[in-house]
Amino acid sequence: MITVLIFLMIFVGVTVAWYQIYQMHFNINTPNGAKLSGNKSRQLDTLTAAQETSLDEAGASRFEEAATRIFGRGFNIAALRIAFSQEGREAYGLPLLRCQRKLTRPSSHQAGEGGVRVRHLRLFKTRLPSINVRNAFILAVIANCGLVQLLAAMSVYTIHYSVDVSALAWVNQPVMILSAIWGVVVLNILIFKLDTYLHDLYQARQLNQLTPLFN
Template sequence: MLIYIVFLIIFVGVTGALYQVYETHYNINVGNDKKLSNANKSRLKELSAKAITATQTNASSAFDHAVSNALGPEFDRGVALTAFTQAEEGSYAIPLLRRKAQLRFNGDNDAVTVRHLPFWQTQLPRINSRAVLVALVIVNCFLVQLLGAMSIYTLNYPVSLPWLAWLNEPLVVMLLIYALLFISFMIAKLDRYMHDLYQLGALFRHEAVGEPEFNQ
């Protein structure tokens, strides 16, 4: 009976790995704003509307007040206007609202740093790590599928190589599958975090909007 439960759990893990790839794709292309809190969603809507009004009427007082409330009185209004007037909110506005509490300003947009932990602070990244991290999620998914297939294959054809003998143990395979699922989950979270910081680095460096390096 136990072996059937193990195989059921393996099947769930294999399905979960496929879902992780789908979820990663969804979060990148569709669901980025769903990772915002309700308060930040309200701020996003308000700031975007007031930024557009400010650019159309040259009356920026309402926008400046909203920026001061949402991002702090010291925040550069020009940077905020750039962030909240982009057609694609995920480019700058969403990362800015999501990570604003971790940003540290030194009076110069090129010197903005990010506080990862109380004892760890770095410059905003200049290299986009998204392709590598997403590839790792896909590779992990492939490994999970392979392990799931091997758990069935070895029932009739046990692996004879000593260094691969663990493949004959469904419980060991199950544990490895869920270890890979956890790693993929953490990689996906790291990807969202690092991509937010990369986008913010581009924003504060005033690099041209719409260049290939900013593609989601």
Template sequence: MLIYVVFLMIFVGVTAALYQVYEIHYNINVGNDKKLSKADKSHLQALSDQAKTATQAHARSDFDQAAADALGPNLDRDIALKAFAEEEKGVYAIPLLRRKARLRFNGDSCVNKSSANKSSTNISSVKVRHLPFWKTTLPRINIRAALITLVILNCFWVQLLAAMSVYTLGYPVSTPWLAWLNDPMAVMLMIYAFIVTSLLISTFDRYMHDLYQLGKLFKKKAV
């Protein structure tokens, strides 16, 4: 009976691995706001609407106030307007809302200096607080392609292992260092190790790509 449960879990693992490839593809092509809080989703819609009004009617006061409420009273309003005026919300707006708590400007959290010094904000002056003891500048290199490749490779290995779990029922592997392929339980554990690895890679990809997009945003503002 246990062997049937193991093969069922292997099948579930293959499905999960294929879904991970789909999910990372979705994250690339769609402005994914599922990791935003309800409050930030509300801010996203409100700021996007007000940014359009601000750029079309030159009415900045409402947008500036909404940006101050959502992102902090000292945030550079030009940066906020640039982010939320984009048609694609996933380009700058969603990353800004999702990572705003980690941004540091000259030692201050999620803010710039006073409005008189807003022009001094640039990509090199912005820090990211990854951990309490670890801060870096915003990334300048996009590593998304490499991370996506790793997820796809993991999916390939999952499918290969699943196929081997069936193949070895009739044709056991005789090579000593591959003998574990004859044990469906060991194969299942390896499959789920790849799935967990892909999950960590996908999370890291979303995090780093958000920071990379914010780097592009501040670089454009500085130009």
């Protein structure tokens, strides 16, 4: 009974690994406000609506007031107008809302494209990433999915045969294969989170190249 349960969980792990490729593709190709928390989603709606009605002086004032309330006085209103325009909302607005608290104003000698700093931890700061590593993460998820398929195939193979190589002796135990498969699944989840985090920062850099993020 335990063996049947182990093989069932291996099958579930394989299914989840395939789903993760779809999930990665979906996350990349369908950016939307549903990926924001409730409060951030409301902020997005507020800024988008204010930007759409900012053609006259009163509307521009409302957008500036909303942007200052959400982002603070340090952010450049011109950059925020680009971010929450109809064209820039998905490319810049969504990422900026997610990572705004990580961004710090550059000091006077750091001003310019590379001046904005990212506060990852309390005492750990870096510049905004200059390389988009999303393609590498996609390849990593696909490779991990392939590894899961291989491990699952080995679980079937070792039902009737054993692997005699000492370094691979662990694959003769289905529970070890199960642990490895779910370890890879968890690794993919971490890759998803890191991909979103770094891509948001990369998009913030792209916006900073168009117009400085801070005054």
